[in-house]
Amino acid sequence: MKRHGKKYAAAKQLVPAKPCTLDEAIPLLKRVKYAKFDETLELALLLGVDPKHADQMVRGTVVLPHGTGGSKKVLVIATGEKIQEGWLDFDAVVATPDTMKDVGKLGKILGPKGLMPNPKTGTVSFDVAKAVQEIKAGKVEFRVDKTSIIHVPFGKSSFDEKKLLDNARALVAAVMRAKPPTAKGRYLRSAYVSSSMSPSVRLDLGSLEALA
Secondary structure (H helix, E strand, C coil): CCCCCHHHHHHHHCCCCCCECHHHHHHHHHHHCCCCCCCEEEEEEEECCCCCCHHHCCEEEEECCCCCCCCCCEEEECCCCCCCCCCCCCCEEEECHHHHHHHHHHHHHHHHHCCCCCHHHCCECCCHHHHHHHHHHCEEEEECCCCCEEEEEEEECCCCHHHHHHHHHHHHHHHHHCCCCCCCCCCEEEEEEEECCCCCEEECHHHHHCCC
């Protein structure tokens, strides 16, 4: 069993048992921060979908108003030879539609890393300049995993509270809008926000659903 240190335990004592709104949770995470590096903040959303069914797959993109706080390396595949030797020194891939026949051969390399270009996420386009600009500006992709959870970073602990709130709200709204028509019952089942080293804070579902 994983054991946490004294600093984590002290931070955990400050986290209330009751669910918090984003307006309460973001300032709380900044108060309980104890790591010396600039931590990444992340949202984890459990959805009421079954990702085994293609018509319940939740996937999309959103441009965060204030970016992610990180600089992304973007690989553009337009013409020429493709990388097949395992080189993955990039954070996103953009390809033109006419190259996808060849890019498909890289599926076993790019797929497991979540890097495969896809028209639904805007990474397959002849306007590669626009696609790259959006990614650099803070465009993030969200995709439900096999356990029906979405994990997405939305900023750094060094951001001021307003920027973090703007980003988190934009992200939640995008996920809520992506609800599949075939999803039954409650779509948003649970939600937590945390930073790289902090304990997670449970979020109030009603306040998140109001952002849709």
